[in-house]
Amino acid sequence: MNKELTFSDNVFNPDVIMNSGQVFRMQREGDIYSAFSGANQLQFYRTKADRFMFFCEDDQWDFWQSYFDFDTDYEKYNHAVRESKDPFLLKSLEVGKGMRILRQDLWETFVSYLISQNNNIPKIKKSIQILCDRYSDGMAFPTAEVLSAVSTEELSNGTALGYRADYISGLSKQVASGQLDLEAFRGHDWEKTVEMLLTIKGIGPKVANCIALYGLHVMDSYPIDTWMKKIISEDYSSMDQKEYMAWLHGHFAGFEGYVQQLQFYCKRK
DNA sequence: TCCCAGGCTTGGT
């Protein structure tokens, strides 16, 4: 099916989204954007300045609508950002306008952020693509069932996963056996969600917040990584990390993750 | 060669 939708640049900018570090399988070739998540795939392109044409399988549109969070008005978030008059945030919004927080396939999000630890974005993308090529058709993300049948040795060979292969193997087996139901992670508040995620081997505070935000759409979670630490020390030098977190929550309760995503994108750019 | 990358586990205090 195809669908044409109108968005202002302030609320949907695929170039910003795909380079924001929250997604590893969205790319642009010429004028055509492609996105892959789980077993879903989508192509789209800009038809006018503020219009986009989307193409996907009929039964996948609901997923993609949810993926891009199209039902949420991001202008209300942007308004709050402008109201704050915080210099670094105003700059971040200018650079990163059109950012959205995606709602990605949950299994793929778990595995992707297990891979992300102590790693860099190009290499994360590379490892994920190798998994898709080797254990799927190159487009759908390999299922837990398939990965659980692969030995840890094979999984770590030629994938650049390193020690992370062990975490992925372990999680795959738990999910494939039914011992762990990823759907059970939905529907809890931030604290409970993170607490549950931390029980999984290989998931620490940073990865837990990434999965909460990008997979479970818990919008008040915000991962603190090396870049965010750099932002706090360089752009909020009057605060320590704790004070920064209190400030973020105080001004942007309920969408801290979006605000932080703008900052992260701006800093890396 | 060392340092860093969207860090976590383990084993010490």
Next chain:
DNA sequence: ACCAAGCATGGG
């Protein structure tokens, strides 16, 4: 509760 070492891999 906090701290350091170790962990695979590749790029600068």
